Amino acid sequence: MFALMIIGALPRMGKTFLLRLLALAAALDPSAELHVYDLRGGADLLPLEPVAHRFRTGDDTDDLAYLKADIRALKAEMARRYKTIRSLPRDVCPEGKVTRELADKRSLGLWPIVVVIDEVQVAFDNDPELVEIVTDLGKRGPAAGIMFLLATQRVDAKSLPTGFSSNPVLRFCLKVTGQTENDMVLGTSMYKVGIRATMFARTDRGVGYLAGEGDEPVIVRTAYLDAPAAEAVAARARAARLAAGLLTGHAAGIDPDPDTSSASILDHLAAVWPVGEEKVWWDDLAERLAASYPGLYGAWSGEQVTAAVRPHGLRSIQIKRTVDGRQLNRRGLARTALAAVLDDRTSDGDYAWPTYTPPPAAPPAHDASPSSPATPDPDPGYQ
């Protein structure tokens, strides 16, 4: 379960069918959050749309922007998860990794995230930042419960970055034509030792070498599931999610606004800063960020916002407020401090503070989006 998987083959050998099969298996676990991308823009992954938290098919600029915003958000999510993991007592999390038991403790926010990308080379071409983030997520994501299933029909160093190969990984290679492609999918020297996916015939659809499961690579045939069967499985998975209150994101009609600008969290804080307020609690800022940029800050806590801005020199201050007649004293940020950092960043020392635009209406009440921020502590007290 906690593994990166790469699938490579010539076209029409059964890559997409296998991706669909694996994604459907994940979909039947209502706690697994699915992010599904078919960059070829075909119809084979459409049955997954009713259960996918994030979903796109196609390779238009906005499809790629949506994917990138999602991948950036997953990078932040991985950081949040590692922080959570580190905060757990050793007897609960002895190996510093997500386990099935930890994934099932909903309040920890460590449920499985399964990212499926078909024809991944389309996203990687000319986007070194995406390659870097996905490589990092491929390496460190599985231990944090974030798993990638990547398929490509163009097997080369650009579509399967070398960073992947040094890590524990499931590899599935359907028919390929040469030694280089064979070894890129299955691992170095596999061809030399006789593990050759070149020997398969073009009629061997769904048949390939699977490495990473057991000591030696084995030849397996994937279970064949046609589109109507895939739709039936997805319908069952959707019903299970609805029943568990876990239909989220795209499947629940809530999608992120892709944020492809180079704006940083500082610009985003300025954009969501409540008009007329001089000091704001971190938790309120986290809530506002999540509402305005769900794809980037959907699951962030006040503590994460604090940690993210600390490298910019922003420090917490104590802010007293009276709420329902009670005096509350929590940590937050002063507008002047944020303004000073933003001013410093501009050439003329005068940052153009954006006008606050309220986010779109709140999601329907039945949605239990795992991205929604956890109920804040009465007084988190972080620095």
Ligand SMILES: Nc1ncnc2c1ncn2[C@@H]1O[C@H](COP(=O)(O)OP(=O)(O)OP(=O)(O)O)[C@@H](O)[C@H]1O
């Ligand atoms: N396990 C299987 N058993 C028998 N036939 C299969 C199996 N898996 C896939 N096929 C057949 O192979 C055909 C091609 O599969 P698929 O679309 O997954 O290939 P692909 O490698 O993703 O192709 P492309 O690169 O063009 O997207 C399918 O139409 C399907 O009929």
